[in-house]
Amino acid sequence: MTVTHxxxxxxxxxxxxxxxxxxxxACTSDKDTYVERPPEELYNTALDDLHAGKSVEAAKTFDEVxxxxxxxxxxxxxxxxxAYAYYKDNKYDDAVNSLDRFIQLHPGNPDAVYAYYLKGLCxxxxxxxxxxxxxxxxxxLDALNEVVTRFPNTPYAxxxxxxxxxxxxxxxxxxxEIGRYYLNRQQYLAxxxxxxxxxxxxxxxxxxxEALERLTECYLAxxxxxxxxxxxxxxxxxxxxxxxxxxxxxxxxxxxLEPQAKADSWLSGVF
Numbered sequence: 001m002t003v004t005h006x007x008x009x010x011x012x013x014x015x016x017x018x019x020x021x022x023x024x025x026a027c028t029s030d031k032d033t034y035v036e037r038p039p040e041e042l043y044n045t046a047l048d049d050l051h052a053g054k055s056v057e058a059a060k061t062f063d064e065v066x067x068x069x070x071x072x073x074x075x076x077x078x079x080x081x082x083a084y085a086y087y088k089d090n091k092y093d094d095a096v097n098s099l100d101r102f103i104q105l106h107p108g109n110p111d112a113v114y115a116y117y118l119k120g121l122c123x124x125x126x127x128x129x130x131x132x133x134x135x136x137x138x139x140x141l142d143a144l145n146e147v148v149t150r151f152p153n154t155p156y157a158x159x160x161x162x163x164x165x166x167x168x169x170x171x172x173x174x175x176x177e178i179g180r181y182y183l184n185r186q187q188y189l190a191x192x193x194x195x196x197x198x199x200x201x202x203x204x205x206x207x208x209x210e211a212l213e214r215l216t217e218c219y220l221a222x223x224x225x226x227x228x229x230x231x232x233x234x235x236x237x238x239x240x241x242x243x244x245x246x247x248x249x250x251x252x253x254x255x256x257l258e259p260q261a262k263a264d265s266w267l268s269g270v271f
Contacts, residue, residue, distance in 0.1 A: 039065050039072040046081065055089035058082075076102075080111055083118060092122040113147065117156040120144035124163055130173040137174075141167040165204070172202035172211075179214060188218045199270055209235060213244035216251055228252065230262035234271050237261075 046061035062085060065078035083098035099119045103112060123140035144167065147160040179194030191214065198211040212235035219228035232248040236259050239245055252258060262268070 036068050037064075039069040039074045039078075042068065043074045043078055043081075046078070046085070050081070050085055050088070055085045056091070059085035059089070059091075059094070076106060076109065077111075079105075080115060083115070087118060087122055090125075092126060095119075095122050113151040113154055113156050116143065116147045116150065117160060120147060120160060120163065124167065127167070127170060130170065130177050134171055134174045137167050137170050141171065168202055169205040169207070172198050172205040172207040175202070176207050176210065176214075179211070183214060183218060186221070188222050192218045196266070199267070203270065209239045209242045209244040212239075213248045216248040220251055220255065225255070225257055226260075226262050227265060229257055229260040230265040230267050232259035233261045234267045235259075238271060 042061055042065045046058045046065070049055075049058035049061060059082045062078040062082035065072065066075045066082075069075055079098065079102045083095045083102065086092075086095035086098060096119055099115045099122070102109075102115045103119075106112060109115075120140055120143035123136045123143055126136040127140060128134075128136070141164060144160040144164045147154075148157050148164065151157050175194045175198045179191045179198070182188070182191035182194065195211040195214045195218070198205070198207050199215075202208070212231050215231040216228045216235070219225070219231060229252065232245070232252055235242065235245045235248050249259065
């Protein structure tokens with residue numbers, strides 16, 4: 001009787017132990033029970049959270065509108081608002097993912113222009129100083145150019161154009177920094193490639209006068225005097241009052257040279 005009773009107790013203890021995880025799982029399941037809410041209620045809750053500064057909570061609730069009610073009239077707008085909420089919280093990767101999805105699913109939606117614009121802003125807000133990688137600057141330039149190209153007559157395009165100019169100036173600044181690095185180390189051919197890129201690809205930026213002066217330095221150092229004279233001539237013609245032209249002119253004078261246009265110079269095809 002004692003042995004039988006002991007076996008029975010062990011059997012009961014084992015059954016209880018095995019059932020414990022199941023009971024815990026059941027409790028967790030009950031706690032996380034899915035509750036469907038009307039789309040208007042979800043959307044308004046998300047808006048309240050957004051206005052209260054709870055951007056992440058707002059984004060998740062906007063996502064719920066689309067998840068619970070994909071065919072609701074609010075679902076499409078909620079997708080875009082979710083992206084905006086992520087943007088407000090500086091979660092740019094999440095915002096870009098949401099915006100790419102919106103653009104892919106709703107290319108003809110009237111709010112597509114805003115989706116493109118907001119995507120550009122996500123990258124634009126991450127632009128860093130020219131001493132660091134400029135991947136986000138290039139991505140911002142590409143995205144903002146999409147706005148200008150696809151929606152040229154919108155207020156978003158007007159602002160995008162301004163930011164495109166700033167992004168291009170930033171990229172030119174990066175090229176100048178690398179060019180100066182090579183110049184300081186007397187790696188003149190590598191420096192020339194960088195300065196030429198500024199002149200060829202970023203003509204309208206503020207860095208062009210310096211790029212022309214640096215080219216004058218590099219060509220003189222290599223003994224390619226005709227190209228140095230041509231660079232200084234272009235600099236003098238386009239930026240006659242620039243300090244960079246005065247510097248170029250002084251460099252040529254030190255070698256008894258004058259600025260002189262050169263018909264077969266690559267510069268003649270740029271300016």
